[in-house]
Amino acid sequence: xxxxxxxxxxxxxxxxxxxxxxxxxxxxxxxxxxxxxxxxxxxxxxxxxxxxxxxxxxxxxxxxxxxxxxxxxxxxxxxxxxxxxxxxxxxxxxxxxxxxxxxxxxxxxxxxxxxxxxxxxxxxxxxxxxxxxxxxxxxxxxxxxxxxxxxxxxxxxxxxxxxxxxxxxxxxxxxxxxx
Amino acid sequence: xxxxxxxxxxxxxxxxxxxxxxxxxxxxxxxxxxxxxxxxxxxxxxxxxxxxxxxxxxxxxxxxxxxxxxxxxxxxxxxxxxxxxxxxxxxxxxxxxxxxxxxxxxxxxxxxxxxxxxxxxxxxxxxxxxxxxxxxxxxxxxxxxxxxxxxxxxxxxxxxxxxxxxxxxxxxxxxxxxxxxxxxxxxxxxxxxxxxxxxxxxxxxxxxxxxxxxxxxxxxxxxxxxxxxxxxxxxxxxxxxxxxxxxxxxxxxxxxxxxxxxxxxxxxxxxxxxxxxxxxxxxxxxxxxxxxxxxxxxxxxxxxxxxxxxxxxxxxxxxxxxxxxxxxxxxxxxxxxxxxxxxxxxxxxxxxxxxxxx
Numbered sequence: 001x002x003x004x005x006x007x008x009x010x011x012x013x014x015x016x017x018x019x020x021x022x023x024x025x026x027x028x029x030x031x032x033x034x035x036x037x038x039x040x041x042x043x044x045x046x047x048x049x050x051x052x053x054x055x056x057x058x059x060x061x062x063x064x065x066x067x068x069x070x071x072x073x074x075x076x077x078x079x080x081x082x083x084x085x086x087x088x089x090x091x092x093x094x095x096x097x098x099x100x101x102x103x104x105x106x107x108x109x110x111x112x113x114x115x116x117x118x119x120x121x122x123x124x125x126x127x128x129x130x131x132x133x134x135x136x137x138x139x140x141x142x143x144x145x146x147x148x149x150x151x152x153x154x155x156x157x158x159x160x161x162x163x164x165x166x167x168x169x170x171x172x173x174x175x176x177x178x179x
Numbered sequence: 180x181x182x183x184x185x186x187x188x189x190x191x192x193x194x195x196x197x198x199x200x201x202x203x204x205x206x207x208x209x210x211x212x213x214x215x216x217x218x219x220x221x222x223x224x225x226x227x228x229x230x231x232x233x234x235x236x237x238x239x240x241x242x243x244x245x246x247x248x249x250x251x252x253x254x255x256x257x258x259x260x261x262x263x264x265x266x267x268x269x270x271x272x273x274x275x276x277x278x279x280x281x282x283x284x285x286x287x288x289x290x291x292x293x294x295x296x297x298x299x300x301x302x303x304x305x306x307x308x309x310x311x312x313x314x315x316x317x318x319x320x321x322x323x324x325x326x327x328x329x330x331x332x333x334x335x336x337x338x339x340x341x342x343x344x345x346x347x348x349x350x351x352x353x354x355x356x357x358x359x360x361x362x363x364x365x366x367x368x369x370x371x372x373x374x375x376x377x378x379x380x381x382x383x384x385x386x387x388x389x390x391x392x393x394x395x396x397x398x399x400x401x402x403x404x405x406x407x408x409x410x411x412x413x414x415x416x417x418x419x420x421x422x423x424x425x426x427x428x429x430x431x432x433x434x435x436x437x438x439x440x441x442x443x444x445x446x447x448x449x450x451x452x453x454x455x456x457x458x459x460x461x462x463x464x465x466x467x468x469x470x471x472x473x474x475x476x477x478x479x480x481x482x483x484x485x486x487x488x489x490x491x492x493x494x495x496x497x498x499x500x501x502x503x504x505x506x507x508x509x510x511x512x513x514x515x516x517x518x519x520x521x522x523x524x525x526x527x528x529x530x531x532x533x534x535x536x537x
Contacts, residue, residue, distance in 0.1 A: 082227070083227040083228075083231040084231070085231055093230065094354060094355075095228070095230045095308070095353045095354055096228065096351075096352075096353055096354075096355065097227050097228055097230060097231030097353075098226075098227040098228055098231055098343075099222065099224065099228075099343035099344075099345070099351040102345060102347070102348045102351050102358070103345065106347070109355065112355060113348070113355060113358070113416060116355060116356055116414075116416070117359065117414045117415065117416035117417050118390070118414065118417060119359075119414075119416050119417020119418070120347070120348070120416065120417070121347060121416075121417060122346070122347060122348055122349025122350075122358075122359045122360070122416060122417070123359075123417055123418060123419050124349060124359065124360045124362075124418065124419040124420050124421075125330070125333075125349075125350075125360060125419075125420055126344070126349075127337050127341075127342060127344055128337070129341070130344060130346070133346075134346050137346055138346075
Protein backbone atom coordinates (compact mmCIF):
# COMPACT_ATOMS: atom_id res chain seq x y z
CA UNK A 1 0.00 0.00 0.00
CA UNK A 2 1.23 3.50 -0.82
CA UNK A 3 1.51 6.18 1.85
CA UNK A 4 -1.83 7.97 2.09
CA UNK A 5 -0.14 11.33 2.48
CA UNK A 6 2.74 11.60 0.00
CA UNK A 7 1.38 8.81 -2.24
CA UNK A 8 4.99 8.10 -3.24
CA UNK A 9 6.62 5.85 -0.63
CA UNK A 10 5.44 2.50 0.64
CA UNK A 11 3.27 2.79 3.75
CA UNK A 12 5.06 1.07 6.60
CA UNK A 13 3.31 2.59 9.57
CA UNK A 14 -0.27 2.65 10.71
CA UNK A 15 -1.25 5.53 12.93
CA UNK A 16 -4.35 4.77 14.94
CA UNK A 17 -6.19 7.71 16.34
CA UNK A 18 -8.86 6.87 18.91
CA UNK A 19 -10.95 9.69 20.27
CA UNK A 20 -13.84 8.53 22.38
CA UNK A 21 -15.46 5.88 20.21
CA UNK A 22 -14.17 7.07 16.87
CA UNK A 23 -11.22 5.15 15.55
CA UNK A 24 -9.41 6.29 12.43
CA UNK A 25 -6.46 4.60 10.77
CA UNK A 26 -3.86 6.23 8.61
CA UNK A 27 -1.29 4.26 6.60
CA UNK A 28 1.83 6.30 6.03
CA UNK A 29 5.53 6.06 5.24
CA UNK A 30 8.06 6.69 8.01
CA UNK A 31 8.92 10.15 6.68
CA UNK A 32 5.32 11.35 6.75
CA UNK A 33 4.81 9.70 10.16
CA UNK A 34 7.66 11.78 11.52
CA UNK A 35 6.01 14.89 10.17
CA UNK A 36 2.62 13.91 11.54
CA UNK A 37 3.82 13.02 15.02
CA UNK A 38 5.82 16.19 15.17
CA UNK A 39 3.09 18.53 14.11
CA UNK A 40 -0.50 17.53 13.74
CA UNK A 41 -1.09 16.17 17.22
CA UNK A 42 0.06 19.38 18.85
CA UNK A 43 -2.82 21.15 17.15
CA UNK A 44 -5.28 19.29 19.36
CA UNK A 45 -7.07 21.72 21.55
CA UNK A 46 -6.62 21.09 25.27
CA UNK A 47 -10.11 22.28 25.93
CA UNK A 48 -11.66 19.54 23.84
CA UNK A 49 -9.73 16.50 24.96
CA UNK A 50 -8.18 15.65 28.22
CA UNK A 51 -4.42 15.29 28.49
CA UNK A 52 -4.53 11.59 29.30
CA UNK A 53 -6.47 10.88 26.16
CA UNK A 54 -3.96 12.77 24.04
CA UNK A 55 -1.07 11.01 25.78
CA UNK A 56 -2.59 7.61 25.19
CA UNK A 57 -3.07 8.31 21.51
CA UNK A 58 0.42 9.60 21.32
CA UNK A 59 2.00 6.66 23.08
CA UNK A 60 0.17 4.19 20.87
CA UNK A 61 1.33 6.11 17.82
CA UNK A 62 4.89 6.19 19.14
CA UNK A 63 4.79 2.49 19.93
CA UNK A 64 3.63 1.72 16.40
CA UNK A 65 6.27 3.98 15.02
CA UNK A 66 8.99 2.35 17.03
CA UNK A 67 8.03 -1.22 16.20
CA UNK A 68 8.22 -0.54 12.50
CA UNK A 69 11.29 1.61 12.79
CA UNK A 70 13.09 -1.14 14.67
CA UNK A 71 12.48 -3.62 11.91
CA UNK A 72 13.41 -1.16 9.18
CA UNK A 73 16.74 -0.15 10.67
CA UNK A 74 18.36 -1.19 13.87
CA UNK A 75 21.33 1.02 13.15
CA UNK A 76 19.68 4.29 14.00
CA UNK A 77 19.14 3.78 17.71
CA UNK A 78 19.99 7.08 19.32
CA UNK A 79 21.87 6.67 22.59
CA UNK A 80 22.65 9.44 25.06
CA UNK A 81 26.47 9.47 25.34
CA UNK A 82 26.34 10.43 29.05
CA UNK A 83 23.97 7.79 30.48
CA UNK A 84 23.51 5.31 27.61
CA UNK A 85 19.74 5.80 27.59
CA UNK A 86 18.34 4.97 24.16
CA UNK A 87 15.39 6.86 22.78
CA UNK A 88 13.46 3.59 22.58
CA UNK A 89 14.07 3.01 26.27
CA UNK A 90 12.65 6.44 26.98
CA UNK A 91 9.58 5.77 24.82
CA UNK A 92 8.95 2.58 26.77
CA UNK A 93 9.60 3.84 30.31
CA UNK A 94 8.66 7.50 29.93
CA UNK A 95 11.75 8.41 31.98
CA UNK A 96 14.92 10.12 30.81
CA UNK A 97 18.28 8.98 32.15
CA UNK A 98 20.16 12.21 32.84
CA UNK A 99 20.20 15.97 32.31
CA UNK A 100 22.14 15.54 29.09
CA UNK A 101 19.27 13.51 27.58
CA UNK A 102 17.32 16.78 27.29
CA UNK A 103 20.01 18.21 25.03
CA UNK A 104 20.77 15.02 23.15
CA UNK A 105 17.12 14.17 22.39
CA UNK A 106 15.93 17.79 22.13
CA UNK A 107 14.73 17.44 18.57
CA UNK A 108 12.61 14.43 19.49
CA UNK A 109 11.51 15.79 22.86
CA UNK A 110 10.41 19.26 21.82
CA UNK A 111 7.16 18.21 20.14
CA UNK A 112 6.40 15.98 23.14
CA UNK A 113 7.05 18.82 25.60
CA UNK A 114 4.84 21.02 23.46
CA UNK A 115 2.01 18.54 23.72
CA UNK A 116 2.48 17.95 27.45
CA UNK A 117 2.91 21.54 28.54
CA UNK A 118 1.92 23.67 25.56
CA UNK A 119 5.45 25.09 25.71
CA UNK A 120 9.02 23.91 25.37
CA UNK A 121 10.81 26.90 26.96
CA UNK A 122 11.25 27.25 30.71
CA UNK A 123 9.98 30.42 32.34
CA UNK A 124 10.36 30.75 36.07
CA UNK A 125 12.95 30.15 38.72
CA UNK A 126 16.57 30.12 37.61
CA UNK A 127 19.47 29.23 39.92
CA UNK A 128 21.28 32.46 40.82
CA UNK A 129 24.58 31.25 39.38
CA UNK A 130 23.00 30.65 36.02
CA UNK A 131 20.73 33.67 35.99
CA UNK A 132 23.23 36.11 34.58
CA UNK A 133 24.29 33.79 31.79
CA UNK A 134 20.65 32.96 31.13
CA UNK A 135 19.75 36.63 30.67
CA UNK A 136 22.72 37.12 28.33
CA UNK A 137 21.85 34.12 26.19
CA UNK A 138 18.29 35.34 25.90
CA UNK A 139 19.50 38.79 24.89
CA UNK A 140 21.86 37.23 22.34
CA UNK A 141 18.99 35.30 20.78
CA UNK A 142 16.93 38.49 20.57
CA UNK A 143 19.75 40.34 18.81
CA UNK A 144 20.18 37.45 16.38
CA UNK A 145 16.46 37.51 15.57
CA UNK A 146 16.67 41.24 15.06
CA UNK A 147 19.63 40.76 12.73
CA UNK A 148 17.60 38.34 10.61
CA UNK A 149 14.79 40.86 10.36
CA UNK A 150 17.21 43.66 9.46
CA UNK A 151 18.75 41.54 6.68
CA UNK A 152 15.34 40.68 5.27
CA UNK A 153 14.43 44.38 5.26
CA UNK A 154 17.80 45.14 3.65
CA UNK A 155 18.75 47.49 6.48
CA UNK A 156 22.44 46.74 6.17
CA UNK A 157 23.75 49.50 8.37
CA UNK A 158 21.61 48.31 11.24
CA UNK A 159 22.61 44.72 10.49
CA UNK A 160 26.28 45.59 10.78
CA UNK A 161 25.69 47.19 14.17
CA UNK A 162 23.77 44.15 15.33
CA UNK A 163 26.51 41.83 14.08
CA UNK A 164 29.08 43.73 16.16
CA UNK A 165 26.81 43.49 19.17
CA UNK A 166 26.53 39.74 18.67
CA UNK A 167 30.31 39.34 18.45
CA UNK A 168 30.80 41.38 21.63
CA UNK A 169 28.07 39.50 23.48
CA UNK A 170 29.40 36.10 22.41
CA UNK A 171 32.88 37.09 23.54
CA UNK A 172 31.55 38.08 26.95
CA UNK A 173 29.65 34.80 27.27
CA UNK A 174 32.75 32.83 26.34
CA UNK A 175 34.85 34.70 28.91
CA UNK A 176 32.17 34.07 31.49
CA UNK A 177 32.48 30.35 30.79
CA UNK A 178 36.21 30.34 31.34
CA UNK A 179 36.02 32.04 34.67
CA UNK B 180 14.14 -5.23 53.43
CA UNK B 181 17.07 -4.90 55.75
CA UNK B 182 16.96 -5.43 59.47
CA UNK B 183 15.77 -2.24 61.08
CA UNK B 184 18.52 -0.40 62.83
CA UNK B 185 17.84 0.94 66.27
CA UNK B 186 18.02 4.54 65.05
CA UNK B 187 15.38 3.99 62.37
CA UNK B 188 13.12 2.17 64.86
CA UNK B 189 13.23 5.15 67.23
CA UNK B 190 12.43 7.65 64.47
CA UNK B 191 9.50 5.59 63.21
CA UNK B 192 8.13 5.34 66.76
CA UNK B 193 8.43 9.12 67.12
CA UNK B 194 6.60 9.70 63.85
CA UNK B 195 3.89 7.26 64.88
CA UNK B 196 3.06 9.36 67.94
CA UNK B 197 3.68 12.93 66.74
CA UNK B 198 1.08 15.12 65.09
CA UNK B 199 2.10 16.81 61.87
CA UNK B 200 1.49 20.53 61.56
CA UNK B 201 -1.16 20.04 58.87
CA UNK B 202 -3.11 17.56 61.02
CA UNK B 203 -3.82 20.37 63.51
CA UNK B 204 -6.13 21.63 60.81
CA UNK B 205 -6.08 25.32 61.72
CA UNK B 206 -5.25 26.96 58.40
CA UNK B 207 -7.31 29.53 56.44
CA UNK B 208 -10.55 28.19 54.91
CA UNK B 209 -10.14 25.01 56.95
CA UNK B 210 -13.89 24.44 56.70
CA UNK B 211 -13.27 23.31 53.10
CA UNK B 212 -9.54 23.10 52.37
CA UNK B 213 -7.74 20.49 54.44
CA UNK B 214 -4.20 21.15 53.29
CA UNK B 215 -1.91 22.82 50.79
CA UNK B 216 1.12 20.99 49.48
CA UNK B 217 3.94 21.67 47.07
CA UNK B 218 6.89 19.69 45.88
CA UNK B 219 9.91 20.55 43.80
CA UNK B 220 11.60 17.87 41.70
CA UNK B 221 15.36 18.43 41.59
CA UNK B 222 18.38 16.50 40.35
CA UNK B 223 22.06 16.91 41.04
CA UNK B 224 24.24 18.09 38.19
CA UNK B 225 26.54 15.48 36.70
CA UNK B 226 24.84 12.44 38.24
CA UNK B 227 22.42 10.37 36.13
CA UNK B 228 18.80 10.36 37.30
CA UNK B 229 17.99 7.47 39.67
CA UNK B 230 16.67 5.21 36.88
CA UNK B 231 20.09 5.29 35.20
CA UNK B 232 22.35 5.78 38.21
CA UNK B 233 24.43 2.94 39.62
CA UNK B 234 24.68 2.18 43.33
CA UNK B 235 27.72 4.39 43.79
CA UNK B 236 26.05 7.34 42.13
CA UNK B 237 22.92 6.92 44.24
CA UNK B 238 25.17 6.77 47.29
CA UNK B 239 26.79 10.01 46.16
CA UNK B 240 23.35 11.66 46.20
CA UNK B 241 22.69 10.33 49.68
CA UNK B 242 26.10 11.51 50.93
CA UNK B 243 25.44 14.99 49.52
CA UNK B 244 22.14 15.17 51.37
CA UNK B 245 23.72 13.96 54.61
CA UNK B 246 26.39 16.64 54.23
CA UNK B 247 23.67 19.22 53.85
CA UNK B 248 22.15 18.18 57.17
CA UNK B 249 25.53 18.24 58.85
CA UNK B 250 26.93 21.48 57.47
CA UNK B 251 23.98 23.79 56.80
CA UNK B 252 22.54 25.50 59.88
CA UNK B 253 19.05 25.61 58.34
CA UNK B 254 18.94 21.82 58.21
CA UNK B 255 20.52 21.02 61.58
CA UNK B 256 17.22 19.98 63.21
CA UNK B 257 16.21 17.75 60.28
CA UNK B 258 16.21 13.98 60.67
CA UNK B 259 17.02 11.31 58.15
CA UNK B 260 15.49 7.88 57.72
CA UNK B 261 17.10 5.38 55.36
CA UNK B 262 14.23 3.72 53.53
CA UNK B 263 16.21 0.61 52.72
CA UNK B 264 16.62 -0.10 56.45
CA UNK B 265 12.85 -0.18 57.09
CA UNK B 266 10.34 -3.03 57.19
CA UNK B 267 7.50 -3.14 54.66
CA UNK B 268 5.06 -2.10 57.37
CA UNK B 269 7.14 0.98 58.31
CA UNK B 270 7.26 2.03 54.67
CA UNK B 271 3.51 1.57 54.32
CA UNK B 272 3.05 3.69 57.43
CA UNK B 273 5.17 6.52 56.00
CA UNK B 274 3.04 6.49 52.84
CA UNK B 275 -0.17 6.49 54.85
CA UNK B 276 1.03 9.40 56.99
CA UNK B 277 1.49 11.38 53.75
CA UNK B 278 5.23 11.62 54.34
CA UNK B 279 6.59 9.68 51.39
CA UNK B 280 5.21 8.84 47.96
CA UNK B 281 4.19 5.41 46.80
CA UNK B 282 6.93 5.79 44.19
CA UNK B 283 9.63 6.11 46.85
CA UNK B 284 8.14 3.10 48.63
CA UNK B 285 7.96 0.92 45.54
CA UNK B 286 11.15 1.78 43.68
CA UNK B 287 13.83 -0.68 44.56
CA UNK B 288 16.75 1.72 44.41
CA UNK B 289 19.37 1.44 47.11
CA UNK B 290 20.23 4.58 49.13
CA UNK B 291 16.70 5.94 49.27
CA UNK B 292 16.09 8.27 52.20
CA UNK B 293 13.52 10.53 53.77
CA UNK B 294 14.68 13.77 55.38
CA UNK B 295 12.24 15.80 57.43
CA UNK B 296 11.74 18.52 59.96
CA UNK B 297 10.04 17.08 63.06
CA UNK B 298 6.90 19.21 62.51
CA UNK B 299 6.62 17.43 59.13
CA UNK B 300 6.15 20.73 57.29
CA UNK B 301 9.29 20.45 55.15
CA UNK B 302 10.73 17.19 53.95
CA UNK B 303 12.92 15.81 51.19
CA UNK B 304 12.67 12.44 49.52
CA UNK B 305 16.07 11.28 48.32
CA UNK B 306 16.52 8.99 45.30
CA UNK B 307 12.88 8.82 44.37
CA UNK B 308 12.15 9.23 40.65
CA UNK B 309 14.40 12.28 40.92
CA UNK B 310 17.36 12.75 43.27
CA UNK B 311 15.48 15.20 45.49
CA UNK B 312 11.80 15.83 45.97
CA UNK B 313 11.49 18.80 48.31
CA UNK B 314 8.03 19.04 49.85
CA UNK B 315 6.10 21.47 52.01
CA UNK B 316 2.73 20.70 53.59
CA UNK B 317 0.57 23.06 55.66
CA UNK B 318 -3.06 23.01 56.85
CA UNK B 319 -5.77 25.01 55.07
CA UNK B 320 -5.56 27.12 51.94
CA UNK B 321 -2.22 28.95 51.99
CA UNK B 322 -0.49 28.66 48.66
CA UNK B 323 1.81 31.69 49.04
CA UNK B 324 3.14 30.58 52.40
CA UNK B 325 3.81 27.05 51.23
CA UNK B 326 5.55 28.37 48.11
CA UNK B 327 7.68 30.81 50.13
CA UNK B 328 8.82 28.01 52.40
CA UNK B 329 9.59 25.39 49.79
CA UNK B 330 11.28 28.02 47.60
CA UNK B 331 13.41 29.23 50.51
CA UNK B 332 14.63 25.74 51.37
CA UNK B 333 15.30 25.10 47.70
CA UNK B 334 17.50 28.23 47.67
CA UNK B 335 19.41 27.03 50.74
CA UNK B 336 20.12 23.71 49.03
CA UNK B 337 21.20 25.51 45.87
CA UNK B 338 23.81 27.40 47.89
CA UNK B 339 25.51 24.07 48.56
CA UNK B 340 24.58 21.80 45.68
CA UNK B 341 24.43 22.44 41.95
CA UNK B 342 21.25 21.21 40.28
CA UNK B 343 20.77 19.82 36.78
CA UNK B 344 19.38 22.84 34.95
CA UNK B 345 19.50 24.28 31.49
CA UNK B 346 18.24 27.47 29.90
CA UNK B 347 15.70 25.74 27.69
CA UNK B 348 13.98 23.12 29.81
CA UNK B 349 14.71 24.61 33.25
CA UNK B 350 15.10 22.18 36.15
CA UNK B 351 15.71 18.80 34.54
CA UNK B 352 13.66 15.88 35.79
CA UNK B 353 13.53 12.21 34.92
CA UNK B 354 9.96 12.41 33.69
CA UNK B 355 9.28 15.16 31.12
CA UNK B 356 5.91 15.81 32.81
CA UNK B 357 7.79 17.52 35.67
CA UNK B 358 10.46 19.43 33.78
CA UNK B 359 10.72 23.23 33.91
CA UNK B 360 9.72 24.43 37.34
CA UNK B 361 9.63 20.89 38.77
CA UNK B 362 6.72 22.21 40.80
CA UNK B 363 3.64 20.24 41.70
CA UNK B 364 1.28 22.38 43.78
CA UNK B 365 -1.86 20.85 45.21
CA UNK B 366 -4.74 21.53 47.54
CA UNK B 367 -6.89 18.93 49.26
CA UNK B 368 -10.54 19.86 49.60
CA UNK B 369 -13.55 18.37 51.35
CA UNK B 370 -16.53 18.88 49.04
CA UNK B 371 -19.53 16.99 50.39
CA UNK B 372 -21.97 19.74 49.36
CA UNK B 373 -21.00 19.78 45.70
CA UNK B 374 -21.02 16.00 45.60
CA UNK B 375 -24.46 15.78 47.25
CA UNK B 376 -25.92 18.22 44.72
CA UNK B 377 -24.17 16.48 41.82
CA UNK B 378 -22.43 19.69 40.81
CA UNK B 379 -18.88 18.43 40.79
CA UNK B 380 -18.59 17.13 37.21
CA UNK B 381 -18.96 20.48 35.45
CA UNK B 382 -16.43 22.06 37.80
CA UNK B 383 -13.99 19.23 37.23
CA UNK B 384 -14.26 19.64 33.47
CA UNK B 385 -13.36 23.32 33.87
CA UNK B 386 -10.40 22.46 36.05
CA UNK B 387 -8.93 20.01 33.56
CA UNK B 388 -9.39 22.55 30.79
CA UNK B 389 -7.06 24.81 32.76
CA UNK B 390 -4.42 22.09 32.80
CA UNK B 391 -5.04 21.01 36.39
CA UNK B 392 -5.88 17.48 37.54
CA UNK B 393 -8.38 16.27 40.11
CA UNK B 394 -7.71 13.10 42.10
CA UNK B 395 -9.07 11.35 45.17
CA UNK B 396 -7.10 11.36 48.41
CA UNK B 397 -6.74 7.65 49.10
CA UNK B 398 -4.94 6.91 45.84
CA UNK B 399 -5.81 5.62 42.39
CA UNK B 400 -9.06 3.78 41.97
CA UNK B 401 -10.61 4.95 45.22
CA UNK B 402 -12.71 7.59 43.48
CA UNK B 403 -13.53 10.39 45.82
CA UNK B 404 -13.76 8.37 48.97
CA UNK B 405 -14.50 10.61 51.94
CA UNK B 406 -15.58 13.44 49.61
CA UNK B 407 -11.91 14.37 49.33
CA UNK B 408 -10.47 15.97 46.21
CA UNK B 409 -6.88 16.82 45.38
CA UNK B 410 -6.38 19.48 42.72
CA UNK B 411 -2.89 19.92 41.26
CA UNK B 412 -1.14 21.47 38.29
CA UNK B 413 -0.18 19.24 35.37
CA UNK B 414 1.81 21.78 33.39
CA UNK B 415 5.27 22.58 34.74
CA UNK B 416 7.01 24.08 31.71
CA UNK B 417 6.41 27.48 30.13
CA UNK B 418 4.71 29.03 33.16
CA UNK B 419 6.40 30.61 36.15
CA UNK B 420 5.89 29.20 39.62
CA UNK B 421 3.84 32.29 40.49
CA UNK B 422 1.55 31.77 37.49
CA UNK B 423 1.03 28.09 38.31
CA UNK B 424 0.17 29.01 41.90
CA UNK B 425 -2.06 31.94 40.94
CA UNK B 426 -4.15 29.70 38.69
CA UNK B 427 -4.49 27.11 41.42
CA UNK B 428 -5.55 29.89 43.76
CA UNK B 429 -8.28 30.91 41.33
CA UNK B 430 -9.49 27.31 41.10
CA UNK B 431 -9.37 26.91 44.88
CA UNK B 432 -11.35 30.12 45.45
CA UNK B 433 -13.96 29.05 42.92
CA UNK B 434 -14.34 25.63 44.55
CA UNK B 435 -14.64 27.19 48.01
CA UNK B 436 -17.29 29.61 46.75
CA UNK B 437 -19.28 26.86 45.01
CA UNK B 438 -19.03 24.50 47.97
CA UNK B 439 -20.26 27.24 50.31
CA UNK B 440 -23.22 27.87 48.01
CA UNK B 441 -24.01 24.15 47.87
CA UNK B 442 -23.90 23.91 51.65
CA UNK B 443 -26.27 26.86 52.00
CA UNK B 444 -28.65 25.27 49.54
CA UNK B 445 -28.54 21.96 51.40
CA UNK B 446 -29.22 23.70 54.73
CA UNK B 447 -32.22 25.51 53.28
CA UNK B 448 -33.82 22.53 51.54
CA UNK B 449 -32.69 19.45 53.44
CA UNK B 450 -31.43 20.51 56.84
CA UNK B 451 -33.11 17.64 58.71
CA UNK B 452 -31.79 15.06 56.29
CA UNK B 453 -28.23 16.34 56.57
CA UNK B 454 -28.40 16.54 60.36
CA UNK B 455 -29.78 13.04 60.46
CA UNK B 456 -26.94 11.71 58.30
CA UNK B 457 -24.33 13.42 60.46
CA UNK B 458 -25.79 12.21 63.75
CA UNK B 459 -26.22 8.68 62.40
CA UNK B 460 -22.56 8.68 61.32
CA UNK B 461 -21.58 9.82 64.80
CA UNK B 462 -23.78 7.12 66.30
CA UNK B 463 -22.19 4.35 64.26
CA UNK B 464 -18.62 5.54 64.79
CA UNK B 465 -19.05 5.78 68.56
CA UNK B 466 -20.78 2.40 68.88
CA UNK B 467 -19.70 0.02 66.13
CA UNK B 468 -17.58 -3.01 67.02
CA UNK B 469 -16.34 -3.85 63.52
CA UNK B 470 -15.61 -1.26 60.84
CA UNK B 471 -13.80 -1.36 57.49
CA UNK B 472 -11.48 1.41 56.26
CA UNK B 473 -13.89 2.45 53.50
CA UNK B 474 -16.86 2.71 55.88
CA UNK B 475 -14.82 4.62 58.43
CA UNK B 476 -13.64 7.11 55.81
CA UNK B 477 -17.20 7.64 54.61
CA UNK B 478 -18.55 8.21 58.12
CA UNK B 479 -15.61 10.42 59.15
CA UNK B 480 -16.38 12.63 56.18
CA UNK B 481 -19.94 13.05 57.49
CA UNK B 482 -18.61 13.96 60.93
CA UNK B 483 -16.23 16.47 59.33
CA UNK B 484 -19.24 17.91 57.52
CA UNK B 485 -20.94 18.20 60.89
CA UNK B 486 -17.99 20.25 62.22
CA UNK B 487 -17.88 22.41 59.13
CA UNK B 488 -21.60 23.20 59.40
CA UNK B 489 -21.40 23.77 63.14
CA UNK B 490 -23.74 20.86 63.87
CA UNK B 491 -21.11 18.95 65.84
CA UNK B 492 -19.05 21.13 68.14
CA UNK B 493 -17.23 18.92 70.60
CA UNK B 494 -14.83 17.41 68.08
CA UNK B 495 -11.89 19.29 66.53
CA UNK B 496 -10.44 19.16 63.03
CA UNK B 497 -7.26 17.74 64.55
CA UNK B 498 -9.15 14.67 65.78
CA UNK B 499 -10.76 14.03 62.40
CA UNK B 500 -7.46 14.52 60.55
CA UNK B 501 -5.65 12.19 62.91
CA UNK B 502 -8.41 9.59 62.57
CA UNK B 503 -8.29 9.91 58.80
CA UNK B 504 -4.67 8.73 58.96
CA UNK B 505 -4.59 6.15 61.73
CA UNK B 506 -7.55 4.11 60.48
CA UNK B 507 -5.46 3.00 57.49
CA UNK B 508 -4.26 -0.57 57.79
CA UNK B 509 -0.51 0.09 57.99
CA UNK B 510 -0.79 2.88 60.56
CA UNK B 511 -3.22 0.81 62.62
CA UNK B 512 -0.85 -2.16 62.80
CA UNK B 513 2.09 0.06 63.63
CA UNK B 514 0.15 1.66 66.49
CA UNK B 515 -0.52 -1.78 67.92
CA UNK B 516 3.03 -2.95 67.09
CA UNK B 517 1.89 -6.15 65.41
CA UNK B 518 0.61 -7.66 62.18
CA UNK B 519 -3.15 -8.17 62.13
CA UNK B 520 -5.55 -9.90 59.75
CA UNK B 521 -8.42 -7.96 58.24
CA UNK B 522 -10.93 -9.05 60.85
CA UNK B 523 -8.73 -8.01 63.73
CA UNK B 524 -7.95 -4.70 62.01
CA UNK B 525 -11.66 -3.93 61.60
CA UNK B 526 -12.22 -4.51 65.31
CA UNK B 527 -9.16 -2.53 66.37
CA UNK B 528 -10.19 0.32 64.07
CA UNK B 529 -13.65 0.52 65.64
CA UNK B 530 -12.15 0.61 69.13
CA UNK B 531 -9.59 3.26 68.21
CA UNK B 532 -12.22 5.54 66.68
CA UNK B 533 -14.32 5.35 69.84
CA UNK B 534 -11.33 6.19 72.03
CA UNK B 535 -10.58 9.31 69.99
CA UNK B 536 -14.17 10.50 69.60
CA UNK B 537 -15.05 10.09 73.28
